[in-house]
């Protein structure tokens with residue numbers, strides 16, 4: 561793990577980018593008798609921004625929570641950085657956890673903590689650092705996500721929606737993770753703030769060699785920020801590929817989502 565955001569800049573295609581950071585194979589999850597995910601398989605390569613879409617209630621959050629080990633799966637394998645998380649030792653699991661950053665839906669900041677203290681939560685959990693160093697590191701993250709320095713001492717209730725998302729992103733980046741999981745990061749933002757957030761994610765991917773797994777309903781994000789899209793439907797990944805692949809798909813849900821009126825306008829704008 562490289563602290564202080566000092567990872568190499570992503571320049572040319574390297575063998576490392578073929579590295580599979582996350583793979584899910586034949587994952588089945590059910591609650592009581594209700595099957596939510598049925599033998600779902602998915603992978604994400606290092607340095608990719610993967611957009612994960614699907615109808616409301618399809619199971620996107622359930623998959624995310626399963627990957628993070630918060631929901632029990634009935635069968636299948638999930639590997640992070642090549643390690644089967646179920647078979648990992650406690651030490652391996654800890655090392656893996658330190659390489660993950662998560663931005664939960666709605667930001668989920670601790671309301672009683674300042675932005676700086678929120679960013680320090682993962683640091684306190686995983687690292688044993690002197691307060692002064694933690695303050696400096698957390699401040700760097702605050703600046704990295706484009707928040708003004710005075711935002712560090714503010715409480716979440718004093719921030720705009722866009723600032724809350726940025727603060728939550730700063731917290732997700734606290735340990736310089738290799739992969740970040742973003743659950744609907746632009747929901748509730750106005751289109752300008754959402755576009756700025758997308759730009760930030762792309763910039764961070766480029767400069768920090770990040771891999772990004774993003775659950776989103778935002779067509780703008782899918783068209784402008786994602787390298788690849790995976791569509792969840794019928795309890796598995798129905799279609800995956802580039803936006804062009806989505807636009808060619810004859811799968812009915814994919815067709816209406818990506819070739820509906822709103823999507824057509826975005827496609828035209830993106831190609832201008």
Ligand SMILES: Nc1ncnc2c1ncn2[C@@H]1O[C@H](COP(=O)(O)OP(=O)(O)OP(=O)(O)O)[C@@H](O)[C@H]1O
Nearest residue numbers: 591592596614615616617618619620621622623777
């Ligand atoms: N802990 C749980 N116990 C029982 N059922 C659950 C649980 N968590 C999720 N579900 C069910 O799993 C299904 C998928 O939910 P999930 O939140 O993953 O959908 P989603 O695709 O993320 O939806 P949205 O886009 O609206 O956020 C829903 O029917 C939900 O009610």
